[in-house]
Amino acid sequence: MSSTALKPLHFKPLNGVRIVVWSAFAVILLLLPLAAQSSFALTLLCLTGIAAIACMSYNMLLGQAGMLSFGHAVYTGLGTFVAIHAMNKVAGGWWLPMWMIPLVGGLAGLAFGALLGFVTTRKAGTPFSMITLGVGELVFAAALMFPEFFGGEAGINANRTAGEGWLKDLGLTFGPQIQVYYLIAIYLFVCTAAMYAFTQTPLGRIANAVRDNAERAEFVGYDTRWVRYLIVMASSFFAGVAGGLTAINVEAATADLLHGVRSGGYLLFTFLGGVGFFFGPIIGAILLIFALVVLSEFTKAWQLYVGIVFLIMVVYAPGGFSALIMLNLRRVKYGEWRKMRWPYAGMLFFGLIALWGFAAIVEMLYQIQVAAGSGSALTVAKIPLDAASSLSWVTAIAVLLIGGFGFEVWRRKFKKVWDDGEERIAEAIKKAEAAIV
Amino acid sequence: MSVLNGVSYGLLLFMLSAGLTLIFSMMGVLNFAHASFYMLGAYFAYQVSEWSNFWVAFVLAPMLVAVLGGVFERTVLRKTHKFGHVAELLVTFGLSFVILEIVQLIWGRTPVDYKVPAALDGSLFKLYNAAFPEYRAFMMFVAIGMLASLFLVLKKTRIGLVIQAALTHPETTEALGHNVPRVFALVFAGGCALAGLAGVIGGNAFITEPGMAQAVGAIIFVVVVVGGMGSLGGALVASLLIGLMQTFAVGLDWSFIGGFQALGVEVTPETFGYPVWKLKLSQVAPILPYLLLVVMLIVRPKGIMGTRDE
Numbered sequence: 001m002s003s004t005a006l007k008p009l010h011f012k013p014l015n016g017v018r019i020v021v022w023s024a025f026a027v028i029l030l031l032l033p034l035a036a037q038s039s040f041a042l043t044l045l046c047l048t049g050i051a052a053i054a055c056m057s058y059n060m061l062l063g064q065a066g067m068l069s070f071g072h073a074v075y076t077g078l079g080t081f082v083a084i085h086a087m088n089k090v091a092g093g094w095w096l097p098m099w100m101i102p103l104v105g106g107l108a109g110l111a112f113g114a115l116l117g118f119v120t121t122r123k124a125g126t127p128f129s130m131i132t133l134g135v136g137e138l139v140f141a142a143a144l145m146f147p148e149f150f151g152g153e154a155g156i157n158a159n160r161t162a163g164e165g166w167l168k169d170l171g172l173t174f175g176p177q178i179q180v181y182y183l184i185a186i187y188l189f190v191c192t193a194a195m196y197a198f199t200q201t202p203l204g205r206i207a208n209a210v211r212d213n214a215e216r217a218e219f220v221g222y223d224t225r226w227v228r229y230l231i232v233m234a235s236s237f238f239a240g241v242a243g244g245l246t247a248i249n250v251e252a253a254t255a256d257l258l259h260g261v262r263s264g265g266y267l268l269f270t271f272l273g274g275v276g277f278f279f280g281p282i283i284g285a286i287l288l289i290f291a292l293v294v295l296s297e298f299t300k301a302w303q304l305y306v307g308i309v310f311l312i313m314v315v316y317a318p319g320g321f322s323a324l325i326m327l328n329l330r331r332v333k334y335g336e337w338r339k340m341r342w343p344y345a346g347m348l349f350f351g352l353i354a355l356w357g358f359a360a361i362v363e364m365l366y367q368i369q370v371a372a373g374s375g376s377a378l379t380v381a382k383i384p385l386d387a388a389s390s391l392s393w394v395t396a397i398a399v400l401l402i403g404g405f406g407f408e409v410w411r412r413k414f415k416k417v418w419d420d421g422e423e424r425i426a427e428a429i430k431k432a433e434a435a436i437v
Numbered sequence: 438m439s440v441l442n443g444v445s446y447g448l449l450l451f452m453l454s455a456g457l458t459l460i461f462s463m464m465g466v467l468n469f470a471h472a473s474f475y476m477l478g479a480y481f482a483y484q485v486s487e488w489s490n491f492w493v494a495f496v497l498a499p500m501l502v503a504v505l506g507g508v509f510e511r512t513v514l515r516k517t518h519k520f521g522h523v524a525e526l527l528v529t530f531g532l533s534f535v536i537l538e539i540v541q542l543i544w545g546r547t548p549v550d551y552k553v554p555a556a557l558d559g560s561l562f563k564l565y566n567a568a569f570p571e572y573r574a575f576m577m578f579v580a581i582g583m584l585a586s587l588f589l590v591l592k593k594t595r596i597g598l599v600i601q602a603a604l605t606h607p608e609t610t611e612a613l614g615h616n617v618p619r620v621f622a623l624v625f626a627g628g629c630a631l632a633g634l635a636g637v638i639g640g641n642a643f644i645t646e647p648g649m650a651q652a653v654g655a656i657i658f659v660v661v662v663v664g665g666m667g668s669l670g671g672a673l674v675a676s677l678l679i680g681l682m683q684t685f686a687v688g689l690d691w692s693f694i695g696g697f698q699a700l701g702v703e704v705t706p707e708t709f710g711y712p713v714w715k716l717k718l719s720q721v722a723p724i725l726p727y728l729l730l731v732v733m734l735i736v737r738p739k740g741i742m743g744t745r746d747e
Contacts, residue, residue, distance in 0.1 A: 068523055119731050122738045126467045127666055130658040137655040138727035307534030314528045318520050369545045
């Protein structure tokens with residue numbers, strides 16, 4: 001506090017650190033496809049880019065304004081549907097370059113945000129969450145009632161190579177996936193910059209005030225409901241952009257896009273990524289696509305693992321992975337990280353053992369319950385097991401117990417080292433502050 | 438007949454929302470996993486009645502659910518209390534995921550065969566040629582009995598007094614020597630037991646499957662918001678209202694077209710907005726509770742009997 005009071009503040013939106021960070025971001029986006037050797041990897045990149053926009057737009061609600069929404073998929077999903085219809089209109093002769101389709105999705109998101117947000121933002125806090133859930137269910141159920149627009153169970157399709165224009169003549173047809181990737185990358189970069197800029201605007205700051213103490217913000221003279229409403233609209237615009245990119249990327253839309261499970265996914269992974277830092281939701285989006293595409297290939301019970309990781313994170317690390325990264329970076333900065341190497345290694349070692357035991361039990365249960373038709377043999381991390389033999393069960397339980405015990409022992413050591421370090425860092429910060437004054 | 442069916446469904450909704458309301462008004466925690474405890478109640482009842490009979494399950498299953506709820510409160514929920522209401526809501530949200538997956542692990546993804554007990558599997562009386570099942574009457578009886586005992590416990594016993602005191606003045610109650618965290622755990626377990634009981638009697642009346650929690654979860658949130666956050670009386674009125682509304686709507690074939698015809702206006706497929714006008718009331722039945730929610734929020738944001746306005 002005292003250090004900032006002495007220096008006059010200057011508004012410098014383009015300082016050195018920011019130029020480096022944003023240039024690095026652009027270069028990474030530019031070069032990522034070179035690292036992606038297969039078309040599968042490229043598909044993953046496209047999905048991750050879209051999810052990153054969606055999760056960041058979700059974090060405008062949760063991280064910036066403290067609004068826990070259970071209905072975010074409504075805006076991404078409706079954005080996709082409107083964008084698909086716009087694509088079909090383009091194929092029917094409307095003039096609209098294909099690269100503007102995500103903007104159409106964004107405007108659709110904005111419009112629905114203005115319509116539905118009017119109802120949902122009448123309340124804050126917990127009632128807001130319940131109402132968004134109800135409105136989400138309403139939209140999903142209504143979607144099945146209007147097969148004319150939503151295409152019923154089968155959904156609707158579109159073609160991203162439709163339309164005319166000078167870009168077409170240059171070869172930019174959006175037929176090849178790589179062109180779609182760069183479209184997504186450009187949108188991701190622009191949206192990220194826009195959303196970051198939004199956090200710096202007076203409205204973005206007031207949203208923080210409403211999150212931290214709504215009563216006081218109201219007392220100062222701000223209409224908190226109006227602030228919530230504006231934030232919901234801004235957030236649903238970016239959600240709609242993500243929806244429009246989905247329309248181009250997969251060229252199809254079904255009512256599933258609006259389902260509450262999808263909204264829950266945005267919430268879950270945005271939180272896992274971390275709501276406290278601007279880049280947290282990007283980590284969340286990477287985890288989301290990893291879980292959805294990669295993890296679900298390995299195991300049918302992936303939602304159980306995700307749910308348990310989520311529970312552990314809420315209880316022990318409510319800042320998400322981004323906060324964990326930042327806390328460890330702080331350790332490095334104050335030279336405290338080296339002391340934690342052994343506790344980390346110990347926890348990792350026993351944690352993996354316990355994980356194997358747990359996964360073995362879960363997978364064997366699944367083999368019995370869900371996949372009974374394909375016999376009782378299975379492998380967990382290359383180790384063969386048989387869900388019908390008691391030896392496998394005893395082994396799995398024993399491994400889980402040993403791993404859990406070792407993990408708990410190392411966790412206690414870790415906690416001690418961590419708390420000691422935290423104390424020393426607090427002291428160091430205090431000293432540094434005193435030196436400035 | 439529809440009235441009786443509607444009332445019995447409404448009372449089931451009330452059993453669910455009563456526990457939710459109780460927990461919410463006391464701890465400020467919206468238990469997102471409440472419907473999951475309802476599902477657990479149904480599955481436990483199925484399992485226990487497989488091993489012995491329905492009446493044992495009727496007693497045992499809610500107790501099991503209460504124990505699980507209490508353990509969850511003590512070991513997980515209490516730790517997140519210091520992070521605020523958002524974290525508490527998130528932790529119950531995560532729990533609902535985990536319960537759903539565990540139920541699928543143990544009992545599989547298809548519905549289980551949880552039947553109405555033979556003693557109650559008949560029709561009680563006939564009205565206009567439609568039979569009223571005995572089991573529906575039993576459901577209503579249990580729900581009303583639970584409602585009455587809940588009222589008596591809260592208003593007439595010492596524990597109820599302490600709960601009510603802890604509800605409004607937790608610090609003072611603590612200063613008087615009562616263990617408020619334990620009261621919280623008790624209320625949480627009690628709310629879960631109510632949900633479990635609702636699962637025991639609702640699971641075989643409807644269907645016991647992994648999707649049952651999600652099907653009812655959003656509806657009970659609507660009940661709680663429409664009734665007014667934290668108001669038991671409001672929850673009762675809203676439950677009955679939604680129960681009646683849904684049962685009536687399913688049986689009616691009204692649509693806007695019929696209404697226009699009565700007014701002398703002909704509606705054809707070429708008329709603007711035909712997809713909306715042609716919808717029958719029975720088709721829109723699933724969204725009626727949510728429409729009620731939206732209308733309620735516009736007309737009276739604090740709910741039927743709500744007092745707190747945020």
